[in-house]
Amino acid sequence: MDLSSTPDAYLRTDNLVKRFDGVAAVDRVNLLIRQGEIFALLGSSGCGKSTLLRMLAGFETPTSGRIVLNGQDIVGLPPYERPINMMFQSYALFPHLSIWDNIAFGLKREGMPKAQIKTRVGEMLDLVQLGDYAQRKPHQLSGGQQQRVALARSLAKRPQLLLLDEPLGALDKKLREHTQFELVNIIEKVGVTCVVVTHDQEEAMTIASRIAVMSRGQVLQVGTPREVYDMPNCRFVADFIGSVNVFEGRLTEDEPNYGVVETSLGAIYIDHGVTGTLNMPLAVAVRPEKIDISKTRPSHVARNLFHGKVCEIGYLGSYTTYIVQADNGQRLKITEANTSHHASSGITWDDEVFFWWEGSASVELAS
Numbered sequence: 001m002d003l004s005s006t007p008d009a010y011l012r013t014d015n016l017v018k019r020f021d022g023v024a025a026v027d028r029v030n031l032l033i034r035q036g037e038i039f040a041l042l043g044s045s046g047c048g049k050s051t052l053l054r055m056l057a058g059f060e061t062p063t064s065g066r067i068v069l070n071g072q073d074i075v076g077l078p079p080y081e082r083p084i085n086m087m088f089q090s091y092a093l094f095p096h097l098s099i100w101d102n103i104a105f106g107l108k109r110e111g112m113p114k115a116q117i118k119t120r121v122g123e124m125l126d127l128v129q130l131g132d133y134a135q136r137k138p139h140q141l142s143g144g145q146q147q148r149v150a151l152a153r154s155l156a157k158r159p160q161l162l163l164l165d166e167p168l169g170a171l172d173k174k175l176r177e178h179t180q181f182e183l184v185n186i187i188e189k190v191g192v193t194c195v196v197v198t199h200d201q202e203e204a205m206t207i208a209s210r211i212a213v214m215s216r217g218q219v220l221q222v223g224t225p226r227e228v229y230d231m232p233n234c235r236f237v238a239d240f241i242g243s244v245n246v247f248e249g250r251l252t253e254d255e256p257n258y259g260v261v262e263t264s265l266g267a268i269y270i271d272h273g274v275t276g277t278l279n280m281p282l283a284v285a286v287r288p289e290k291i292d293i294s295k296t297r298p299s300h301v302a303r304n305l306f307h308g309k310v311c312e313i314g315y316l317g318s319y320t321t322y323i324v325q326a327d328n329g330q331r332l333k334i335t336e337a338n339t340s341h342h343a344s345s346g347i348t349w350d351d352e353v354f355f356w357w358e359g360s361a362s363v364e365l366a367s
Contacts, residue, residue: 009068010035010193011056011161016065018051025051027217028065038187038194040208042201044240048217049197053163056195057086070160083160089169091150093138100125100134103153110157124152127186143171144179151183155190162187164196168203180206201241205229213237229287235365238285245291245332246365247284251276258359264328269303271359283365288335290361293322295347297354305356308332310349322347324355 011033018026026048033039041049054060056067058079067075074082085106093102103124107117125131128148138146147167154162167183168176184207187194198204204211205225212222213236221233232238235246249263251274259274260267261284268284276282292298298305311331312323315338322334334355336345347353 009033010037010070011195012066012068013052013056014066014068016052016055016067017063018048018055018060019063024217026055026062029217029219031212031219031222033193033195035193036191037210038184038196038208040204040211041195041197041214042199042204042211042240043214044199047214049199049214050165052214053086053165053195053197056161057084057163058082084163085154085157085159085161086163086165087150087154087167089166091138091146093146093149093153095138098135098137099130099141099149102138102149103156106153106157120156124156127155127189128152142175144175144182147171147179148182148186151186155186155192159192162192162194164194166198167196168200169198176203177206183207205241213240215240231363232285232365235283235285238363238365243288243333243335244285245288247286247330249282249284251278251280251282254278259364261362261364265306265326265330266328267303268362269359270362270364274364276364285363285365286357286361288321288333289319289337291332291334291355291357293324293334293336293345293347293353293355295345295351295353298356301356303356303359304362305354307352307354310347310351310353313347313349320345322353324353326355 009032013029013031016026016029017024029052041052043049051060055062058077062075066073094105100121103121104117107120125134128151130145130148133141133145138149168179171179180203196207208225210222210224211228212219213228215236221228221237228237229241232241238244247263247265247268249261249268251259252262253260254274254276256273258272259270261282306326308324308326310322311325314321319335319337323331324334325331
């Protein structure tokens, strides 16, 4: 993929490869990242996302390929010559220095005049709302506050590119959820281009404007959180991002405006053409929250209507999860939002139920 002529390719990688002992940790990765974008590299441990981030930072040298930042190929530049800062999961704050001195450290190393350092550090402390904590040591701050100090230190040198390696991984779940929004607000105020590595799907979807899903060193799909969630392009992406029900079958009808896949559950209708070969194997994915469920057969539903029996129920506060065994023996997951304090479907264990979904909720999957 040639991205050289793309006007908004502020950061791009061209066929980037990194091999260790002959094994590709990063395998022909092509990315285009726009200026001011928060871009997430999402994948499980060992997928190559951290290796890719380290190549952007200059800590690893590509086996082949290019990294172009703002029109300049930076592969040959050492880390200290790249207009890039990286924030690590551990934050790497100096324990013996005050918060003020931690933020000022890189500026002093660059030889910035004292008056400018004072102004810049003050701006960063105001940005992360830690002005009252300037003289404290890192151990006197909470995990969320330490995270903000590390971010302020990374932004103080005004890098062209900010790299975040699992930036919220050291925080507990509740604090992590709160800090996600703070992090986005701070980065957007500064306007810096940001690449963040995470294995947490919810974190990626909250923080990023676009996501690259990685597996085995390759990028499988790039898109907005909505695109990646609602329109996964393969089985791995569908299964990795959230929960999904997958139905195996064969394509029996393929018209310009709809398709039908025959499965052991029954005929599944898709509200668009598949552009495939009749009788080809094809899987269909449906998200649990896209499925409706009822004890009575809905008279208005003609397609994608099936029958089963409730095996398990889980009440999770904002929604209820049903595990239903369909008539073909397949177990599937259905979630129903608890939108009202008194709302109840009346469905309980061992009830026979009908479940259905719109044709637009059916997504065909590549293997």
